[in-house]
Amino acid sequence: MEPDPAALQRLKDNFPMPAQPMGEAWFMGERRFFTELMTQDSSQWELGLMESALTALASGPGCFGVLKEWTDWLHHLLPRLLGRIEGREWMEVYESLVTAFMARYPDERGEYPYAPFLEDVLKTLGRVPMSASNWKDGRLVARGLISVMEDSALGPFLSCGGTISVALFLHLKYLDEASFPEWLASVLAIDDPVWRFKIVLWISKSKDLLLQPDQQPGVLEFESSFGSGWQGSWCLMGGNPSSEVDPSQVAVPFLSDARRQLFREEIRRHLTCESLDRLDVEIAELERSQVEIYGIREQLEQASLQILQDYQLR
Template identity: 30%
Template sequence: MFHELLGSLDEMTAENLQEPLAEIATGTRSFGPMEEWSTWYLLGALLPRSHEAFVSYLLESLLTGFMAIYPNGIYREPYKGFREDVLLTLGRCMMDSMCWNGSDIAIGKVLRQSNNNPNQVWVWWDASGDFTASMFFCLKYLPESSVEPWLRSVFDIPSPHWRAQVIVWLVGAHGILNNVIRWPSEFSMEARPYIGWEWSHCLKAEMAAADDSGAPPVPTFIPEGARTSALNVVRSYFSENRFPEWLDCISISTVPYLEAELAEIPSTFEALYVH
């Protein structure tokens, strides 16, 4: 279907590369797993270009394609060490040096892309697709024992923009972390905050049932142990003293437009998680 992939991938645009990745997600959703999607995969070749974007970041499509192929976790490795390779590469894309200027994000290269619109807003009230897809990827595939130190390391990053996204994502993810929502296909596009990402609506329970890897179908997108561990970390990390410090760092004095765009979301976060 995509003969251009047999040529040089370097000559293809982000838009062109998103198309076969979308086919993996939509095709698996509609027809179940197929060998051409699971044995020939674009992951390794496209990792260096994961932060390129056409409307959405290429990273989002890479993550969705991977999740579609491995809905029940990485049960059968294509080669020994595959799981670790994936976690150390795809799982760490957000930490690429090009995404950061010192301790803050590189504005416009990661998370929200631009405020070039009539209202000149960045849309910080929603979770950026690269961020939310990466968070769910790590929650889904990390060993349960690694969830707590990984999540604490996410919270310890002092970037105001990064911390704004953490709060937005945690408010939006409250339903799935509390097992009210089970799969990304159930995310509402009208939700505030919205935490879906490119083709995440394709990820549903039927994929787990159709998986032919031999893995037992998982009942929820995020494993129970990871979900419980994440909730415990959030509740223990955000004490009554720490959360006000985050708010000061996020927007009040350093980045005024973050405060304006987040509006009521920090108060919602406090009501949900800070006790």
């Protein structure tokens, strides 16, 4: 599913280039300004430049509050970066871009620049991981935006953090609740064993954020071999600025009680002991055919037991 062209064009039309350059999220000493974003065409922006600018947009609001320059540049960059994001080397850019959006809009019930803005973001930014370049014959590609395997000292392994996690949480937090059941059903219906393994692992590793009230993404383990965090997830603290910076601020829970309850209900509806057993058979075959993959059967067993307990699956 590709980003919606009409939604992408609306985002571009509504957010022309700001009049002033954006600066980094640092105010002690000489402050860097990202003037290249104004003097170069978006097709010429280097990867390092985009990573640095997005780090500022992701970390700045929680530390210093909402600055107009950061808001203006987030809106301007969002539709213009999407055409550049393709392949594994762009994972951190995608994750940081989503994080920057979440940092600017910590309350999904808040005000947005124009009426269909949130829908446009989900139809563009939210669809990038599902673009054709990341899939072949219904399976994740090896060098796509969602990594199929990660490397470690013990050999390759499968993880659930990074792009897949931030894309799922983007929808969990901002998708309208009426569309939630259909969306989650479509996520769980993808018939790729690696994808379904990652989803099961993600549900297990994200239990604190998915099930416990008043949590922020900082509770997720960031190390990819252990958890479901993503680039910049630790920046999200539920406020602009966060209550850690300004004690008078009340942190907005990352997931509302209603959304967590919806998620729980839909998982119990679509995930069963039978489906987990079927996935175990497929993962056992994958492990036999690719013996270099490290410990995926044990990962799945532990995650499945955790989910069976947490969601009381039948």
